[in-house]
Amino acid sequence: MTLDGWLETHRFLEPLARVRRRIDAAVDAVTTPLPAPPDWDEHAEDFASGVPLLQSQARIDLETAGHAVISVVGRLASDAGHAPLTQDASAQRLQFQDDPIAAQRVIGWLLGDDSWEPFRPGLVKSVGWLTLATALRPIEQAFAAWRGHDRWLARYCPMCGALPAMAQLIGIDPGRRRFMTCGRCASQWRYVRTGCPFCESDSHRLVSLEVHGEAGLRIDYCETCHGYLKTYSGQGDERVLLADWTSLHLDVVARERGLKRMATSLYDLAPEIPEAAPEFRTRSGGAESEPSGHPATLH
Numbered sequence: 074m075t076l077d078g079w080l081e082t083h084r085f086l087e088p089l090a091r092v093r094r095r096i097d098a099a100v101d102a103v104t105t106p107l108p109a110p111p112d113w114d115e116h117a118e119d120f121a122s123g124v125p126l127l128q129s130q131a132r133i134d135l136e137t138a139g140h141a142v143i144s145v146v147g148r149l150a151s152d153a154g155h156a157p158l159t160q161d162a163s164a165q166r167l168q169f170q171d172d173p174i175a176a177q178r179v180i181g182w183l184l185g186d187d188s189w190e191p192f193r194p195g196l197v198k199s200v201g202w203l204t205l206a207t208a209l210r211p212i213e214q215a216f217a218a219w220r221g222h223d224r225w226l227a228r229y230c231p232m233c234g235a236l237p238a239m240a241q242l243i244g245i246d247p248g249r250r251r252f253m254t255c256g257r258c259a260s261q262w263r264y265v266r267t268g269c270p271f272c273e274s275d276s277h278r279l280v281s282l283e284v285h286g287e288a289g290l291r292i293d294y295c296e297t298c299h300g301y302l303k304t305y306s307g308q309g310d311e312r313v314l315l316a317d318w319t320s321l322h323l324d325v326v327a328r329e330r331g332l333k334r335m336a337t338s339l340y341d342l343a344p345e346i347p348e349a350a351p352e353f354r355t356r357s358g359g360a361e362s363e364p365s366g367h368p369a370t371l372h
Contacts, residue, residue, distance in 0.1 A: 074288065074310040079319060089318055089340075095155055096200055099148040105208040106137035113219050123227055125234035126216055127184055127258075138208040139176030142183075142201045143169045149200070161193040162200075168192045180205075184233070199339040202257045213260050222250075222263045228270035230255040231262050235337035237270055238317045240293065240304040251304075254315045256338045271300035271335045282326075290320055292327050300335040301327045 080090055111131035119129040127133070146169065149162035168191065169175040178189045183201045191197040206213075213232055225231040230253070238256025242249055253264045264270055267279055274297040281304075282292040288310060294301035303323050305314045313319055318340050325342060327334065334342070 074313050076313050076319070079288075079313050083319070083322065085322065086319065089321070092155060092158055093318065095149065095152055095158060096145070096203060099145045099152070100200075100204050100207055102148060103141050103144045103204070105141045105204065107208060107211055108134045108138065110212050110215055113216075120220065120225070120231075125229070125231055126212075127233050133212065135180045135205070135208075136176050138205050139178075139180040141208060142179050142197075142204045143175055145200055145204050146196070158196075161196045165191060165193045165196055195341065202339055206258045209258060213258065217260070217262075225262050226264060227262075228253075228264060228268075228273060230258065230260050232260040233258045236335060237264070237302060238336040238338050239315045239320075240264075240270075240302050241308075241311065241315060242304060242306045243308060254317075256317050256336055269295035269298065269300065270302065271295065272298035274298065282330075284323065287320075287323075288314060290314060290323060292323055292332070294327070294332050298335070299331065299333050301332040302336065 076090075080086055111126070111129075111133050113131075116126060116129045116131035119131070120126075127135075143166075146162050146165050149158055150166040152159055152162075169179075172178060179191070179197060179201060182189055182191065182197070183205060209232070216232065220231065229236055233255060235255050235257045237253035239254040241252045241254065241261075243252060244250055249266065251264055251266050252261050253270060254261050268275060269279060272295060274295055278296045280294055280296060282294070284290045284292070289305055289307035291304050291306060292301050293304045303317075303320050305311070307314075317338055321340060321342065324334055328342060
């Protein structure tokens with residue numbers, strides 16, 4: 074499946090897709106310096122204690138990536154093709170220009186330091202992590218190879234510490250495995266097959282909403298905390314279906330049903346709801362219930 078093909082059947086996502094294309098083009102245009110890989114031995118103790126790599130004592134120089142974030146914002150400020158994005162980027166560029174240590178500040182803020190606040194936090198959060206994820210991709214791949222699938226089974230990202238935005242089910246029962254996808258740095262890691270990654274309740278409290286005609290996407294939610302996780306049950310279309318923003322209509326459906334988005338995401342839900350809606354059936358404990366007869370409607 075291609076992204077264009079997905080957008081052809083989900084036209085309500087096109088406004089967001091246009092913004093993503095501009096941000097992605099700006100990120101691609103900036104030569105993002107790649108930080109040197111850390112010494113994995115320096116991270117071994119923190120790793121065993123459950124400390125994410127970017128919060129570890131292992132040294133990764135991210136200041137150059139901070140300069141790349143500033144450059145991407147500058148390019149967006151000069152792009153007149155999307156007025157709201159250009160205006161936000163222009164305001165943010167002014168703040169960066171007046172700060173000699175802006176690169177350090179923006180990286181610190183992205184990693185959780187709230188002693189500094191950007192003028193446009195939504196823009197900096199999205200642009201910053203998309204840029205940082207690009208810069209860190211070689212390290213993320215080396216890190217994944219070093220740790221393997223079975224050494225990190227925590228509910229949060231081994232790279233940046235974020236809670237998962239998406240999940241993927243791979244294989245067939247009884248050996249099916251579940252992998253989490255980070256909504257910030259795009260890392261993937263294995264997690265227990267049926268536990269809630271938000272409150273860690275066991276499998277008996279999980280319910281699935283199967284999505285008809287949505288290429289294997291579904292919503293898994295916890296009856297204890299009412300947190301949910303968008304889940305792709307399949308393989309081959311990860312680039313499209315694990316992108317988080319390509320399934321924001323499922324977030325809207327979950328919100329309409331009173332569920333809570335506890336995942337770390339780069340996107341906020343708009344009040345507008347698309348007109349097209351999938352239909353759902355409920356699964357609990359592995360058994361599928363009858364359709365309710367009331368398709369979920371997005372208004």
